[in-house]
Amino acid sequence: MATYMHATARLGADLGSAASSASIAAHSALLGSRVDVQKLPALRAAVDAGAFDYPAGLPEDERQLGYEFGLERILDGVEVLVDARSAI
Known part of the structure; x- marks a missing residue:
């Protein structure tokens, strides 16, 4: 969860006002400029x-x-894990 929070904060900082609602194009452009096809081919696709x-x-x-x-x-997944472990 900490990684998700950090990544979201970083994305917000990178996108500035576009992170709030102004433009998903900025988000796509940012991903497009940073996603390496060799390292992350599925994400690039x-x-x-x-x-x-x-x-x-x-x-x-x-x-x-x-x-x-x-x-x-993420919290839904944590709930499933807690429920599964408490059933043991």
Whole structure:
């Protein structure tokens, strides 16, 4: 979870005001400029395919990087782990 928080903070710092909601294009451009096809070929393919672009027609006020969504998924996984271990 600390890595996720650090990465999100770093992305916010790199993108500046675009991190809040202004433009996913900045996010995609940042990924595109930093993802090495030799080291991360699957991520490079996802970036090139537009996986990090907002859906066409999404209102500007709904364009966010989704920090809360990602954190909720991490915590969901922690909950599953805790539940599994408590069942033993």
